[in-house]
Amino acid sequence: MKILPFINTLVYAINLGIILSLVFYKRERPEKVLAWFLVLVFLPPVGLFLYFYMGINWRDTVLNDRFSPTISDLIHKSLGRFEGPNADMARMVSNLNASPMFHHNEITLYKDGIEKFSALIKDLKNAKHHIHLEYYIIKSDELGRQIFDILKEKAESGVKVRVIMDKIGCRKFNKFYKKDLMAAGVEIVTYTATFAFVSSIVDMSINYRNHRKMVIIDGQIGYTGGNNIGNEYVSKGHMGYWRDTHMRVEGDFVLGMQGLFFDDFFAVLHRNQASRKWEYIKQSEIYTEESDLAEYFEPTQITKNLPMQICYSGPESAFYSIELMYIKMITTAKERIFISTPYFIPSEGTASALKAAIKSGVDVQIMFPAQYDHPMVGHASMTYLAEMIESGARVFLYDKKAFTHNKAMICDGRSFTIGTANFDVRSFFFNYEVNTLIYDEYYASKMEGLFQEDLENAEELTLENYFNRSRTVFLKESFFRIFSLL
Known part of the structure; x- marks a missing residue:
């Protein structure tokens, strides 16, 4: 028996089992199942390695998603x-985390x-x-x-x-x-x-x-x-x-x-x-x-x-509190939403909420770094930012000689959140995060002031200059997008 064909068959069999497990046993989100399907089918050995590296829930220590x-x-x-x-909003966060105001x-x-x-x-x-x-x-x-x-x-x-x-x-x-x-x-x-x-x-x-x-x-x-x-x-x-x-x-x-x-x-x-x-x-x-x-x-x-609340979540959460907090803030905004994030891989829920807000006439502006500390995530993020621009959002790239690791969202100059969560699926679903939600116009206006200061050191990304780049960069971004939801 030749060893290489046997190994290939074994890898394909394991990958098939993983796909079936994701669909029928774990009942993962459809976009995640599709992403793993593409990787496991078209890159079998690499996909199997990545699944053991990124996909399996090896969680040893489970942190609480509500106060004990x-x-x-x-x-x-x-x-x-x-x-x-x-x-x-306050009632929702309180119900999610047993967190008082x-x-x-x-x-x-x-x-x-x-x-x-x-x-x-x-x-x-x-x-x-x-x-x-x-x-x-x-x-x-x-x-x-x-x-x-x-x-x-x-x-x-x-x-x-x-x-x-x-x-x-x-x-x-x-x-x-x-x-x-x-x-x-x-x-x-x-x-x-x-x-x-x-x-x-x-x-x-x-x-x-x-x-x-x-x-x-x-x-x-x-x-x-x-x-x-x-x-x-x-x-x-x-x-x-x-x-x-x-x-x-x-x-x-x-x-x-x-x-x-x-x-x-x-x-x-x-x-x-x-x-x-x-x-x-x-x-x-x-x-x-x-x-x-x-x-x-x-x-x-x-x-x-x-008034302030603490909102936190993790991979064991029955409800993904921080994602729901973002969705609630976005859907209740009437005038403007300012987002700063170093990584932009929105979940289906947050992406849909942003697009709905934009089509409702809400001014959505997103600040994103011009240089990346994690190139794979940065390149993948650009594809999602392009979708937001197509929907009507304005995207700004922060100073090329600096880096914005800022994680904040301000809504209507009345409330805002800052914390550890990036605007990406890893923060929403895979990591333990904690955010602060503050209901105050004075400090919300200060946050908007900081956002305006950042705009002075940023350039707007338009669809014209997004598509007017090398084919290599475009293909690189499309490739890394495949892995963004894993």
Whole structure:
């Protein structure tokens, strides 16, 4: 028996089984089934590899898509009902995440990491009780060590320091430095997307990542938005100036961030300890699970009225909360929608909602980077942006010598969302994300002002100049579009 024909037949048989499983067992979304069908049939060996790399749900640690009852009880529900113009939106988010409306808050918006990290470092140095930090990407470069040296000093002084890392996102974090931090009392847990016995060897899946980014300090101050921790996020990378909205908040909203962090931390900690890696066994000896978390949910003294909600979702969500939030915001907009995103691979629902809004007379403008940090995704995004232009949207490409990693949407100058979710299917369906939804005209106008500033450093993409490019670029974009929904 010749081995090569046998292998080809086996690959085709496995691929056929995968396709049938997607259709009849998993009942995946039609556009995803079609995408896998094309890859598995026309690129059999590559498709099979990609399916094991991207398609299988290897999820080892499942993060909650609603606050756990214990945590929910600790979040003060005396925050009242919201009767503003977006009351139906507030009810939807509350029903999806068991998240109340957080009324009393003060926020500061940062347009880049230079502003954000300058403020964060000051707050970290002033921490008295605890520091909770959760990021997708953390590097042990100049910025990373500056922050983690502070965490180490704080842990040694008695401040409780907890950190959640993602195995893929933090793969460049120095292992020896990490052990040094843990020995000093910094509690670090690592989210993995593969089975525990496999993750000790390899975790290669680019899907099912913990993409959340939060810092909570003493239960009174919170940071969330698009920045990760690394030199490029303070514009010291090869892409030049890095545009990225982040937020500092004081007030009731921090309670929601605290609740989400604890749910994530305990879920990841449990799996890390079960993996039996020596560093986690050692860590479990240091770590003593507290029976009473009330001291982490102290009422704030902020009295300013600024209604905010936390919206989060993940691959295990019964309802994809962030996608539904975007759809609801888009379909209720009457005048204008401004979107900033580094990746634009809309779901069928969000794409249809945008097209319906455009045809209803809503001014839809999308800001997208002129240079890509992930070329495959960038090229695929251009095909979807062209569809939006054909429908009547206006698309702008940000400064070619800079990069916009900004993730925001502002509707009618009344409400907006910022956070970790990109406007793409990976954020909607495959990754754990967290967004902030803010109902306030003053801050919405500030966000629109930042969008207008970005327009000054951008060029409009028209259908004429989209099609007036080389055939090679056009074919490249069409090819990568095939993989965009996987």
